[in-house]
Structure formats: structure tokens, C-alpha cells
Amino acid sequence: MELLEQRILTDGKLLPGGILKVDNFLNHQIDPLLLQEMAREWYRLFQNDGVNKILTIEASGIAAAILTGLEFKCPVVFAKKSRSKNISDRVYQTEIPSFTHGNTNTVVVSKEYLLPTDRVLLIDDFLATGAALIGLMGLVEQAGATLVGAGVAIEKRFQGGGDVLRTWDIRVESLARIVSMDDTGIQFG
Amino acid sequence: MELLEQRILTDGKLLPGGILKVDNFLNHQIDPLLLQEMAREWYRLFQNDGVNKILTIEASGIAAAILTGLEFKCPVVFAKKSRSKNISDRVYQTEIPSFTHGNTNTVVVSKEYLLPTDRVLLIDDFLATGAALIGLMGLVEQAGATLVGAGVAIEKRFQGGGDVLRTWDIRVESLARIVSMDDTGIQFG
Numbered sequence A, B: 001m002e003l004l005e006q007r008i009l010t011d012g013k014l015l016p017g018g019i020l021k022v023d024n025f026l027n028h029q030i031d032p033l034l035l036q037e038m039a040r041e042w043y044r045l046f047q048n049d050g051v052n053k054i055l056t057i058e059a060s061g062i063a064a065a066i067l068t069g070l071e072f073k074c075p076v077v078f079a080k081k082s083r084s085k086n087i088s089d090r091v092y093q094t095e096i097p098s099f100t101h102g103n104t105n106t107v108v109v110s111k112e113y114l115l116p117t118d119r120v121l122l123i124d125d126f127l128a129t130g131a132a133l134i135g136l137m138g139l140v141e142q143a144g145a146t147l148v149g150a151g152v153a154i155e156k157r158f159q160g161g162g163d164v165l166r167t168w169d170i171r172v173e174s175l176a177r178i179v180s181m182d183d184t185g186i187q188f189g
Helices: A002-011 A032-046 A062-072 A131-143 A161-167 B002-011 B032-046 B062-072 B131-143 B161-167
Strands: A013-015 A019-021 A053-057 A076-081 A091-098 A103-110 A119-127 A146-156 A172-182 A185-188 B013-015 B019-021 B053-057 B076-082 B091-098 B103-110 B119-127 B146-156 B172-182 B185-188
Touching (some): A002 A032, A002 A146, A002 A172, A032 A062, A032 A146, A032 B062, A053 A131, A062 A076, A062 A146, A062 B032, A062 B062, A076 A131, A091 A131, A131 A146, A131 A161, A146 A161, A161 A172, B002 B146, B002 B172, B002 B185, B032 B119, B032 B172, B053 B062, B062 B076, B062 B146, B076 B131, B091 B131, B103 B131, B119 B131, B131 B146, B131 B161, B146 B161
Parallel strands (some): A053 A119, A119 A146, A146 A172, B053 B076, B053 B119, B119 B146, B146 B172
Antiparallel strands (some): A091 A103, A172 A185, B013 B019, B076 B103, B172 B185
């Protein structure tokens, strides 16, 4: 998606350690008009797939997910990071390792909000190793719901997660796919 | 706002300890169409006040804030809960006690995203003691920005925070104001 790629080139910052900072329009300060265009693109891509629920993970996926839910006119559920490792019989639960923070988050979704009849579109801001999406897929599976696919804002393709998911026949639609980033710049492809 | 009050009566659940559970449409599963109507109402109320930034706090304020930003066509910033108590010179920082969780969160906003020229509208899902809004007001003050007011989904008026803020001449616009909740039901006013 040209609009997002251009915005990354204009406003993104490359930090040491292979970190792409996009917190002036995507995940700290957010440009709602850009995210609305992204949501419309995911709607265009998945509109014939019977999506009736959007699932994301707090906190930075919520903005894109809510605008996508607005396009699909369906509920949006966000998986919550839990303080407790205790298993509750009222939630679906999974562990998601965070490579940015070097820890693991327990995330939960109330069983009331993921149903066997749901056709679920996952939405997230970043796809790198795929850990977050794989965790969300686990929640969908626990609920016996149907996974339609995943809409991702920025895929760091060189980290491989997206291509692993695609070998599993998961439909992953990334709006900007970065194949390399280094001192010479950011390459999409 | 009639639409929100009706939804609270239909789908909200009163739990022991004075907790109103609205997580099937507001803060776990989210109804984007309801939140869009709420955002339009805040826009109607604050449209002549020169708002050029929306500020909220992760995670449950983000959905309402992003839709409000869409109405105002302005950036949305969410204050992040920080793992670190270390003071950084790159962020504004404050402490917000959580009465639900019995702890205190350090929340931060990058100095890049709150500017002295900003006219800030705060958005949050709940107003009870006012601790979250007071914390966000502190961030606005640190930045030397102008506080326009606060848009709140549900005010638990009997907890007093909203009325304290109003005695300080803060404009608080709550879309549903609960004056009492008990076994006999929920009263608005």
C-alpha cells in the first residue's frame, strides 16, 4: 500500500538493533486518517470472507482493529495482557513472547467473546517473527472459531514470520512489506 | 446520551463491589458503531474549541479516542504504561493509581507528541475517582499545552471525581452519568 510505504519513508526512523520506529503515526501518536485508509484496504481484501469478528492484542493493535471493525460493521475483541498466570475457566489463554521487551506475556480473551460460529480476522500493527499472530491463532483455535486470515500494517519480511504463516496456508495481508532495512534505507518488496 | 444509557441497561452487568461490567461492548469486546456515535457526540460538543490533539491512556481508552480523532481529523496520542520508574528526559511522566487493580501505573508520553501549541481533548472510557484524567491533565500541563476538556463514556458520578474536576473549571462531558447502582438497578442523572 503506497500510502503506508510513503509514510514509513517520510516519518519512520531506523534505530540501532533493527528497530523501525513508527511511533509518530502508528503506535504512540496515531494518524486516524491513515489508519482508516488501511482499514478500508483490509476490508477490500477480506470483504467476501464472511468476517464477523476482529481480534487483536492490546495495546498497539487496537486502533487499527477498531477502524477495521467499523468497515466490517462487526465487533472487535482485544486480547488482554493478564497479570495472573492462574488458569481461569472463563478465558482462553496463551503465552506470547515479546522480542522487543525480552519477556513473555500471558494474554487472555473471555470465552464469551470468541465463539465457534465466529469467522475471525486478526489485525496487528507489526509482523516480525509471527509470535503475536501465532498466539492469537491459538485463541481462535481454542474457541473452535474459524480463522479467515490476518491483516498486518508492517511486515518485516526478513524476520520470516509472515512466510512461515503462509506455508501453513494462513492468508496474511501486509500493507507494507519490508525486505531489508539498513544504513542505505528501507526496501519494500 | 440515550443510546449509551440504553446499551448499559441492556448489556451491562453489575458485579459485587460496585463494579459495572461493560466488557461486551466497551472495553474488551467493542462495538465500533456505538463508539462512532459516541465520538460524533464528543465532536458535536467540542467542535468549536480548536482541538488539535486527542490524548488517552492505554488500553481501554484507545478505541474511543481513535474514533474521536477521526471526527476531529487530528492525531491521537495514547499515554503508555511504563515498566520503568527511571525518569527519561525524552518523556513526560506521571503516576496513576488504579483502584480496580490496587496498584499504581507509571504512564509516559513522548515529549515529541505533546506540544505547547496543542489544544488537547482527553478521552477515556470511565470516570470514577478521576485519577486517570488527573494524571493525563498532569501530562498536558508538563507539556505546556492547553487542556480543552475531557470526553468520558461512563461517569460513576457517585464516586465524585467528575464533580471535583468541574469545581476546578475543567469541562467534562460524560455521555452516561450514573448516580447510583444497586440491586434495584442503575439510575442515570
